Amino acid sequence: MTGADMTETLGDGEALATLHRVFGYDAFRGEQEAIIEHVVAGGDAVVLMPTGGGKSLCYQIPALVRPGTGVVVSPLIALMQDQVDALRALGVRAGFMNSTQDFDERRVVEAEFLAGELDLLYLAPERLRLDSTRDLLSRGKISVFAIDEAHCVAQWGHDFRPDYLALSLLGERWPDVPRIALTATATRATHKEITQRLGMPKARHFEASFDRPNIQYRIVPKADPKKQLLSFLREEHAGEAGIVYCLSRNSVEKTAEFLSRNGIEAVPYHAGLDAGTRAAHQSRFLREEGLVVVATIAFGMGIDKPDVRFVAHLDLPKSVEGYYQETGRAGRDGLSSTAWMAYGLQDVVQQRKLIQGSEGDEAFRRRAAAHLDSMLALCETAHCRRSQLLAYFGQDPHTPACGNCDTCLTPPETWDGTVAAQKVLSTVVRLQRERGQKFGAVQIVDILLGRRTARVIQFDHDQLSVFGIGEELSESEWRGVVRQLLAQGLLAVEGEYGTLVLTEASGTVLRREREVPLRKEPPKPVTSRSGSGSGSGRGERKPKSAVAELPVELVPAFEALRSWRAEQAREQGVPAYVIFHDATLREIATAWPASVAELGTVSGVGEKKLATYGEGVLGVLAGLGGAPGVTPAPAAAEAPDPDWPEMDAEPEPEDWI
Template sequence: MSSSPAAAPLAQLRDGEDARERTALEILSTVFGYDAFRGDQAAIIEQVASGGDAVVLMPTGGGKSLCYQIPSLLREGTGIVVSPLIALMSDQVAALEAVGIRAAYLNSTLEFHEAQAVEQQLLAGELDLLYMAPERLVLPRTQDLLRRATLALFAIDEAHCVSQWGHDFRPDYLGLSVLAEAFPEVPRIALTATATEATHRELTDRLAMQDAKHFVASFDRPNIQYRIEPKSTPRDQLLRLITTEHEGESGIVYCLSRRSVEQTAEALVARGIPALPYHAGLDAAVRQDHQERFLRADGLIIVATIAFGMGIDKPDVRFVAHLDLPKSIEGYYQETGRAGRDGQPSTAWMAYGLGDVVSQRKFIDTGESSELFKRNARSHLDAMLALCETVTCRRVQLLSYFGQEVGYEACGNCDTCLSPPQTWDATVAAQKLLSALIRLDRERGQKFGSGQVIEVLRGRENERSTQSRHHELSVWGIGEELGEKEWRTAIRQLLARGIVEAEGEYGVLIPGPQAGPVLRSEVTVELAVDRTPQRSARGGGRRTAGAARAAESLEPAQRERFEALRAWRTSVAKEKQIPPYMVFSDATLVGIVESRPESVAQLGAVSGVGAKKLAEYGEAVLEALPSAHVD
């Protein structure tokens, strides 16, 4: 591989006597086009570049990749990046090559001769970064290859995959502890965007990184607005979200089943909204095609199971929607974190109902897993339900789950802050429900799901009630003051609090572990009135579509220049067959328009314009700008 335009300044910096911090800053500016580090980035880079190990917990969009990319460029040799994301390695390498970094990958998609060529590049010292999957790295042959190479570091990305209790457990990650023994002189950095305190401890132990320095950034993503609304007709609710707030914008919609994925994608397309399905049941080539189209297109929506998304580096995903309840807060945070990586306002939206609670409980209870696994799954679900049913700030609740509750106040940018829910004293209603469950079991030997229990509470005759003479029970009709929807809302919240439980294959209701104090009137049960779905409070009404959101603050003349640059960027991306953001991000285009450079040198001062992109695109950008001049 020929040396990159970035190689010369990097070599000069390595050979000089500058302090490492200044060297790292100069690489940040020269190669990546940024003027300053964020948060703990500088400290992490110093730790690893000086030969130390690091465990890094940093939210999606926080700049984790720089924490191993820059040390790899500072240190002699090649940085080895361990990643489970085989399908995305090609794009990750292309993004690095776009800024002049010598990168490659070794995975099962390569032909034998292609893999051999990459291995020779590694041994010849011609690579700055090499990506590979964990199952390849732990092979004896691969470790023998690495022993013959000069290694700068090992970066273990998506490190939460080592946790067997996490939402993305990958067994192959368990073998990565061998790196400490096989390569004791090579620094290691483990990175993840999703880890509770327990997962943090587990990944530290399993990767044998007890002596590493730990860096835990805030998990807060203030640009994301969290909203959860009652599920009624979820696809219609999703359609309303897209057409009133995110028309023409890229988004991800998560569904629990493959069938729901297919039907939802078809429903969106039928309404003229470009959408593609993604799930494990599709042919691998189809999945790859849909993923690549999503990464490269503007305004495309992907409808997927949780099989999609890890490592997706598309900065302009404006919304993530869930049509079914996620199994854990870790999964929810990871999935919603794929929105707004560029820092622009984005939405994390979910439709959630009683059926979600019952189906998730049933899935856990009827599974063939060990009781320990089931207990852990119930704990994850309980935390997820608590987030859904909270009447306080969702962001504070979310951060609290990750052990970061200290120092955070109500955010003002979630639905419970923007439209605080009304509450009511539901103690008597809860007692009536529990009494009905107890009487049905004791006097009739029967247990029912929510539907029949509500019929008994409201005194509504049906075939089952008539056959079992439910009208003779003392609890018949004692809850007629509430309508069916109100009872369903109450039961959903009581399930979340453990006052009632859904049991077995059919999700029959039984008194929960918290029922006793309620029946004895030792506690007051405050429940939320079901929320009416709210539009976003960011300006009300229809929102600006597509990439134009980034340019909302621009003057009319500047917007014309912005659109001209977008058109130029699209043509370049199509010609190179890369996603538009790999040319320049929307934020960089806005920076160019606002600074209005008149020379290549002035263009180089814009954030996000590194040396290689300046050399490759500088003149073309300057030529594109005058076409929008309307002063």
């Protein structure tokens, strides 16, 4: 079929009809239609679209519309089975080939591919380096090549995979097969690198909005982070699924144990666990409702679980790309979700130390420092966080302010911190010039507050002219000043012990040539019996769960449908979302369809699912006695029943500052 034929096919509505028939949706979102039209017509595409934006449809529908099998290159070996199960539940003929299969299983998939019995075939990039795999693909008919998680090809990206560098061979060996490279996050530099390394100079570029309006972004001052996390989960996301990210394996283990001990069902996930344990914990997260996974960044890429209601960070991410990718795993179903982070001075010190101690060359350290500076700017901004995120990715900032981040809901106060900054910098100067000494933030703050601690007395620091000149601020406020000076590059971290030193810019402050605006530190959260508060400032709108957003009279129907879905998922051994997403169950509970035809109009209910689950869904609703507010008709007047169809980092510091 020629490109013109493909365009005519799309014009006849086959792509839209496929969207409705298979996936149960009536219309494309955003750039989806333009992308699909371009790929169906035979064009290459590079697609930047946020997690939850519908990237998979951009290659799945061309694979279903074009003749042949769509080959999807994905690094997510552990998730391929679930991805294939989800497609098969929709009636799509899908298969995968990776190292988890034995010889006979691979032979079956190979035979299905050669016989033209697969719509989609998932492959790990490592398999494409094998001559046997490339020879197999040459003997079949390929409709499209999809390169998922395409940022893995970028060596400056956050998930670099060397095997992705060889994927340029696809265009060389199969020049007539369209290629589509997709990623959820990429700066302009990474975007350019993806295009170059994959050998796609003629590709059309599509960039969807990176705005995720259903996610509420919140960053709270770090006090006792584990207790803050516990309070946040109990108050806002009790019984809901989510991911907690920590910097080190040790912190992951301790946090998971702490949550479990306090009644939150939680499991750890990091590279130090054996493969069987990691697989088991990932499987539980996908299949169980309400489970929390505490993980390093080794967890999460490609996780399709739509009902992740929160992503929490107990340590500062290394880059805005990483932060956006990780927080984007929340709320894929479009329902309200939270991106919550506890952030403090020690995070800044720790990340600066990691960069200084890294094995990379000077160019690498400069790039890592630039990434960290952008992340710190996001944490310290007094303006809309969503606007800052969008601007980082080169998109127009949110105007007016989004109204769904902490800085919009509770605007922070700012103050002229020039004098306070001069006091901190002067203390560092006095220690270095008068004593030839360097100390960390704790000692600097103790000197400013005039505290005669054992270390202050040991080093005679109570004899310094700056001793006690900072009594106008509290300890937490001085720590905030130091943290913000580090974020603004007016202080630097040096050496193994994280001592503070001046930078080239420090002199402009000491010479009164520059003002230093600072965010005012919020009051310390009130500690309750259950632990420290979550840091939810007054005026913040807490995200509502899928249940809370429903009218109270519809909650029993939603819960009954969830229970039915859980039973179906257990029987079939698949994640619950493979049956239906929460968003679809909410719409079913709201619409309360009385027939198969009515159920078929609900978004997310395609032909295959209607045929498979229609009778069960209607049976659940019938068992509840009819829609709320509707008086049942007399028995004699009832209609007859229808005929149903159907990386590990440095150890986490224990003393938080």
